[in-house]
Every structure is written in C-alpha cells, then in structure tokens.
Amino acid sequence: MRDKKVDQGKGTSGPGRLRRLARTLLGFTTFSLNTALAGAVVMIGVTTIQMRAEEKPRIDAAPLTEVRFFRPDPQPGYEVARSFTGRLEPARQTDLAFELTGTIRQIRADEGDTVERGDVIARLDTRSLEAERRRQLANRKAAESDLELAELTLNRRRKLQQAGHVSEEVLDRARLAASRLQASLAQIDAAMETIDINLDKSVLRAPYDGRVGARLLDEGATATPGQPVLKVLESARPTVRIGLAPDVAGRLDREETFTIRIGSRAFEARFTGIRPDLQTRTRTIEALFELKGGTALPGFGQLAELTLSERIDAEGFWVPAASLKEGPRGLWTLLTLAEAGESNTHLVVREAVEVLHMDADRAFVRGTITGATRIVADGVHRVVAGQTVRLQKSGA
Structure with a gap:
C-alpha cells in the first residue's frame, strides 16, 4: 500500500510543473508586451512633441532702439551764482x-x-x-x-x-x-x-x-x-547794507553796476564802499550799495538780495541733467556710444563722471569723456550698458 501512495505522488507532480511553467511564460509574455507598448507610447509622445515644436511659428527679432546723442563742448570752468542778503536803509537818519x-x-x-x-x-x-x-x-x-x-x-x-x-x-x-x-x-x-x-x-x-x-x-x-522830537530819514539816496565774505568784498568794482532785488522788484545799484572792520559774529565785511532811481521805494528795513557770479576754474563739460544716471556707490554715470561694427549701430557703454556743479537742468561734470564722445542725451532709462542701439537721424 505504501508503494501505491508513492506512485500516486509521482503521477501528479508532472502536470503541476507544466502548469507553473505555462503561467511563468504567460506572465513574461504579458510584461514584454506591456513594456513594448509603453515604449511605443513614449516614442509616439516624444515624436508628437518634436513635431509640434517644429510647427511653432518663428518670432522675428525686435528692431534696435533709437537714441539721440550729443557731443560735449569742453569748458575751462564755470560760474556759480551766490546770493547775499542785507537790509535797505537810508543813507542818513537823524534824531532831531x-x-x-x-x-x-x-x-x-x-x-x-x-x-x-x-x-x-x-x-x-x-x-x-x-x-x-x-x-x-x-x-x-x-x-x-x-x-x-x-x-x-x-x-x-x-x-x-x-x-x-x-x-x-x-x-x-x-x-x-x-x-x-x-x-x-x-x-x-x-x-x-x-x-x-x-x-x-x-x-x-x-x-x-x-x-x-x-x-x-x-x-x-x-x-x-x-x-x-522827530526822526528824519533821508530818501534821496537809499542804501543797502550787505555782509560779504572778505574775499568776495575785495573783488567788488566801483565802476560796475549791480542788481539788487527787494521783494519782487529789481534795482540797479552802485557800490559805494565797505566798512574797514570785520563783524566778529558773522565774519563778514559790510558793503554799501546805493540804489539808482530810488523813487517810490518800499519801506526801509526790508530784506535786499544781491546775486554775484563767481568764476570756478575747472576743466569739464556741461551735460543735460536728463543724461545723468545714478551709479553704484553714490557715483554718477553717463551712457556713451561706441561703434558696433555695423552701419549706424552702436554699443551702449557706461562712463563714470564727477559732478562739480548742478544747475536747474544741466550739470558740469568731468571724467574720462572727451569732446568727441557720443553721449546719450535722454531716455537713459530705456537702454542699458552692453545694448546695441541705432542712432537717430537728427543726432548731431
């Protein structure tokens, strides 16, 4: 009977092995088909993307920015207007x-x-x-x-x-x-x-x-x-007394005619002299100016303003304030133009300058620029250093 059980076990092990082998082959075949199908899908997707990328319309390059430029005129110096304040007073006043x-x-x-x-x-x-x-x-x-x-x-x-x-x-x-x-x-x-x-x-x-x-x-x-009893003020020769720095007072010329403003009115004045003593508190010397045509003057004691021009010897250039651009570390820069090789195209270059004097709409600067340098006149916010630009036809 033991022999029969053994024979039965041998008889059933052959078909089971075949079934396992068939299942293994079927799983491998299914995996291969799935992998091939996934690869095909990826290839189709990549090909589709490439075809769509090739079908995208090409964008043309933007036209070059046009800029207006100027060449600076070298100057040996500049003039600074300095204002001094004084008071209108009578030439003589007497307590009678x-x-x-x-x-x-x-x-x-x-x-x-x-x-x-x-x-x-x-x-x-x-x-x-x-x-x-x-x-x-x-x-x-x-x-x-x-x-x-x-x-x-x-x-x-x-x-x-x-x-x-x-x-x-x-x-x-x-x-x-x-x-x-x-x-x-x-x-x-x-x-x-x-x-x-x-x-x-x-x-x-x-x-x-x-x-x-x-x-x-x-x-x-x-x-x-x-x-x-009465105080009498002389009205025939109105005088303006103004405190000036000693070096400024020393340059005054008696033959020169000066302009003094009192309120909204301007008067011509003649320099008559200076006091010999120096005011200790203000460190100034009082200069006297006699107004011409002083009829119908405002009241004595009003403030009077004298404007004098002082020459500063310094080589540099006048440039529009709109052409200046703030640079790093508190410096000021100008955008200049260098030839780029092609016709009427230039490369924007940054040049550092020192501002010596500033007026309302212009500045006196010095730096590495010369009289032949092309400087961007305005619109400096539209261009940057390294940009290629085109010159306007109206450029000088």
Whole structure:
C-alpha cells in the first residue's frame, strides 16, 4: 500500500510543473508586451512633441532702439551764482532835538510825511526870548541916545580946551564917557545876537530831503536839551547794507553796476564802499550799495538780495541733467556710444563722471569723456550698458 501512495505522488507532480511553467511564460509574455507598448507610447509622445515644436511659428527679432546723442563742448570752468542778503536803509537818519529847554508850541510834520531840506517842522514857545529881545532893543536905543549926548559933549569940550577954558582932565572924562557908552552898545548887540541864536535854535528844520520816521513828542510837552522830537530819514539816496565774505568784498568794482532785488522788484545799484572792520559774529565785511532811481521805494528795513557770479576754474563739460544716471556707490554715470561694427549701430557703454556743479537742468561734470564722445542725451532709462542701439537721424 505504501508503494501505491508513492506512485500516486509521482503521477501528479508532472502536470503541476507544466502548469507553473505555462503561467511563468504567460506572465513574461504579458510584461514584454506591456513594456513594448509603453515604449511605443513614449516614442509616439516624444515624436508628437518634436513635431509640434517644429510647427511653432518663428518670432522675428525686435528692431534696435533709437537714441539721440550729443557731443560735449569742453569748458575751462564755470560760474556759480551766490546770493547775499542785507537790509535797505537810508543813507542818513537823524534824531532831531532842541538845544534849549522849552515847551513845544508847534509840530508841523507827522510820521510818514515828506519834508524838504530847510522846512520848519517844529517850534518851541519863544515868548520869553522875544520879550528879552525887545528889552535889549530898548536898552540899545537908550544907549544910543546917551552916546549921542556924550559925543556932543566931547566935541564942545574939545573946542573949549583949544580956547584954553577947559583942562585936559575934563576932556579925558568926556572922551572916556563916550567910550563906555560905545562898549555898552556892543554888549547890548552881543546880547541881542545871543537871543537871535536862541530863537533860531527854538526852530527845528529838516536837514535834508527825506521822510519823517517817528514823532516822539507832541505839542505841549516840555523838551529838554538833546531829547529827540522827530526822526528824519533821508530818501534821496537809499542804501543797502550787505555782509560779504572778505574775499568776495575785495573783488567788488566801483565802476560796475549791480542788481539788487527787494521783494519782487529789481534795482540797479552802485557800490559805494565797505566798512574797514570785520563783524566778529558773522565774519563778514559790510558793503554799501546805493540804489539808482530810488523813487517810490518800499519801506526801509526790508530784506535786499544781491546775486554775484563767481568764476570756478575747472576743466569739464556741461551735460543735460536728463543724461545723468545714478551709479553704484553714490557715483554718477553717463551712457556713451561706441561703434558696433555695423552701419549706424552702436554699443551702449557706461562712463563714470564727477559732478562739480548742478544747475536747474544741466550739470558740469568731468571724467574720462572727451569732446568727441557720443553721449546719450535722454531716455537713459530705456537702454542699458552692453545694448546695441541705432542712432537717430537728427543726432548731431
């Protein structure tokens, strides 16, 4: 029976092995077919992509950017306009005061009034002086009468002395009496002259053509000697006082005409001189300018502005401010044009420059550029260094 079981086991192992082999061959065949199919799909996809890439339309290159350029003009230097501020003031101003003590009887000018030289603008009460003058005048008339009598007496004594009826002593007394009366007349004349001087000093007159700046006392006030009553400002020669640096003041020419602005108006001015001392706080020297045609001037004390041009010797070029471009590390650059080989095509090149002076729309620069350098005039934001560009036909 054991032999039968063995035979049965041998009989069943052959067909099972065949079935496993068949399944293995079938799986390998299926894998190969799948791999081949996947490869075919990949090849078809790649081929399709290549065909579509070849079918994409070609894009033409953009036209070259056109730029406008200029050639700089070499300059030996440039001028810098410097402004200095001062004040408008009268050439002369006087505080008018009486030399005598007295009551102010009349003031004939008010603040802002125009006066001419010699005009009477204030008076003191002079009734006591006038009375004293009348008394002295009466004394003089009396002295004149006494002198006339003394001279008649002297003449009679001389005749009597010649006839031998009068001594020399009597004649001398008559002569000396007449001399005393003449001295009294001279004393009275001196007193009257003093009164006339005091009467003249009791009147304030304008010392020059001008305007009344301030009225410090009114009628009825008691004026003391030297106490200001009116301030008069001369209007004929308005003057501007401006503080300048010593080197600038030293270059001023008296024959040159300067322009000074006061507010929105411009005036021609003549340089009249400078003060010899240096202002310690501002380290400036005050220069004086006399305005020409100074009629209807603005009020004294207004600010005045003087603009002077200073020459700076430095070789460089004037370029438009629009042609400058900010570079690295705070430098400024210009875009220049170098020939690219083809007709009318140029290569953009960056050149570093130093800005020496800047105006409203131009700058004075120096660097490695020359008078033959082509510089991009404007539109520097549209091009970059290394770009090929074309020149505009209107370029210089």
